[in-house]
Amino acid sequence: MSNLGSFNNIYANLAESAYNKRPLNFPIKSNNKKEQLYDYSQDTIYKTNSGETSFTQGGTNLPNDGIVYLQPDPTLKITDKTMTIQVPKMNGGYETQTHITGEKQKGLLTDSEAGFNAYFVTDTPKLNKETKQTYLAIRGSDSIGLDTLNDWIGNDANFTLTIPILKNC
């Protein structure tokens, strides 16, 4: 696995942090109520399954000394995913049963059913006139699995197969 060797490039830092289960990653569920501090000027440790230790070195010459704040998404709504089935009743007839099969998140920066996650990052705790830099980090595709098929098929394959110029590749 290749993690960044250092946090010297703020864009690479944010791109890596947007993925799931990487050093200093952004939370997979974007449901923080408050801004989260990330300081890329500090070393971050990580280890392999056998215990071999590595570091991502703290970055130097970063904007705002590497300090950024992951902003909460106030538009985020977390609701249940439901499945409705018709079930025969004991004495004849049918009834409709609704079961909760999971959860879905939808907001400006998140659409769990479409496989979209983005993170809005600023260099001040709150977005105000002191803010100089803002960043939007969009998560790349996580590893393929039943829970990410919506992204791999709906987004990645769809893009590759429907862009006319790529059709001839």
Place this chain on the structure above:
Amino acid sequence: MTQMKTPFDIFLTKDYTTPTKEEQIAYLKKHEQEMTDYVKSENPKVESVQWDWDSVDVGVAGNGTPQGAGVYLDISGKFNNIEDSSLTMTWQLKDEKSFPKISAMYLSQPLRIDGGAKYYE
């Protein structure tokens, strides 16, 4: 190999069993003191850790490729009974069928307080 459930398991040539979340939690609970001691060694101001056992999560790290970048187990918690504190302990797993090697633990997130807006120094 997870615990044998039937006497016929000795005939299994391939282990298809994956530890459940409950099994991973039970395994970590046995090592709770080592986990807490590690956090204390990383920050001497930590006196106690309140592990959120339900937060145990096993998943594949993302890197834009279909195969991903290794399987990891995370657990979150709070410390020093500070309500708005947070920390995350992580292990890389050999594969999704494995339990973590306890000594390979590390804090993949710094200790935070104030709902996450400050580092705990």
